[in-house]
Amino acid sequence: MGGALRFLTELDSYLNARPAAPVHLVGRGRGMAPSWLARRERPARYRRAVALNNVGFVASGTQRWVLLRNLLHFLPPEDIRRLPGGLPPKVLGTAHVVRACARRSDVVVVPTTAMAERVSAAVPGLASRIVVRPHPLSPIPRPREDRGAATPLGTPGTPDFLCPVLFAPFKAMGALLRPVDEAAELVSEASGADVRVTVTATASEARAEGLAGAHRLRFVGRLSPDRLAGLQRGCRALVYPTRIESFGYPLAEARLAGVPVVAPDTAQNREVAGPVLTPYDRADPVDIAAAMQTAMHAVFAPEAANPFDPERYFDWLLNPSGSLS
Numbered sequence: 001m002g003g004a005l006r007f008l009t010e011l012d013s014y015l016n017a018r019p020a021a022p023v024h025l026v027g028r029g030r031g032m033a034p035s036w037l038a039r040r041e042r043p044a045r046y047r048r049a050v051a052l053n054n055v056g057f058v059a060s061g062t063q064r065w066v067l068l069r070n071l072l073h074f075l076p077p078e079d080i081r082r083l084p085g086g087l088p089p090k091v092l093g094t095a096h097v098v099r100a101c102a103r104r105s106d107v108v109v110v111p112t113t114a115m116a117e118r119v120s121a122a123v124p125g126l127a128s129r130i131v132v133r134p135h136p137l138s139p140i141p142r143p144r145e146d147r148g149a150a151t152p153l154g155t156p157g158t159p160d161f162l163c164p165v166l167f168a169p170f171k172a173m174g175a176l177l178r179p180v181d182e183a184a185e186l187v188s189e190a191s192g193a194d195v196r197v198t199v200t201a202t203a204s205e206a207r208a209e210g211l212a213g214a215h216r217l218r219f220v221g222r223l224s225p226d227r228l229a230g231l232q233r234g235c236r237a238l239v240y241p242t243r244i245e246s247f248g249y250p251l252a253e254a255r256l257a258g259v260p261v262v263a264p265d266t267a268q269n270r271e272v273a274g275p276v277l278t279p280y281d282r283a284d285p286v287d288i289a290a291a292m293q294t295a296m297h298a299v300f301a302p303e304a305a306n307p308f309d310p311e312r313y314f315d316w317l318l319n320p321s322g323s324l325s
Helices: 003-016 034-039 077-082 089-103 113-122 124-129 173-191 203-208 225-234 249-257 267-276 285-296 310-317
Strands: 023-026 048-051 063-067 107-110 130-132 161-163 197-199 217-219 237-239 261-264 277-280
Touching (some): 003 249, 003 310, 089 124, 107 113, 107 124, 113 124, 113 130, 161 173, 173 217, 173 285, 225 249, 267 277, 277 285
Parallel strands (some): 023 048, 063 107, 107 130, 197 217, 237 261, 261 277
8 A cells, every 4th residue: 555656667668668767766665774875976977867756866967857755854843733742753854855855856857736746845945946747547447337326325345435544643544533533423414324444554543543433434544556456446435634745645546446535625636536536624533524425425436638648747757858847
């Protein structure tokens, strides 16, 4: 699970079908350490050097590009103070390196406009070098349009709502999911069905967040991409309450599959989820329940083009002779 795995899966699929690109590409399978950062700064044998995951090049390559994909490296102090326990120690230790390397980049690629605004505010000198490109995602099979009629609410083994979120202490998932649990209770009372929200977290993660007593949340653990895709195709809608995300791959996956997304009404969610967003303004059980009830009956027509087209994305990223447009 997770956006990093989804991105690399799309990259591998693209590269497997093509000859090697004339690009120095790093950013997978290695932890950041001083010795590794030094070794990767090779003489400029490539026209473009692309760092896939946050830590840009300082000297290598004629063109130095970096993909900034971790919002935590660019949070302002007031947002950090609101995080439970503050920033993870690893992020605290690397944020200054990420920012320093980004200052040496010729092009900084971010997946959303909101991420661009965060980076520009934290490192003002980067504003003119930022390019917004949504992460790549291949087409996804769409569920049956009559999924609501074909699968009654509360059918055993079928998730009514799916919350595909990786838990992390800084996300405060307990505080976010307690009103979702109460909202699902309201929907159950209104519909007379046993409505459940399937959450991709372990029982121990649920206990750590104070969710062990939730009535309507079902915790199924962290899933393989195939198992997760099966649940996404079978659910009525996604519930995605998080606010600390750089992109939100589940939003993009739901958009391509035509599955409604119940999520906060933020600029980032509107940008990524597009027409399938069924928003709520407040993290209040009544507001969330209203959005859930709307989402249960929503049907969306396919978009004319894939806004996350992987071929277009990687053709642009890995073509040293291309333009920034």
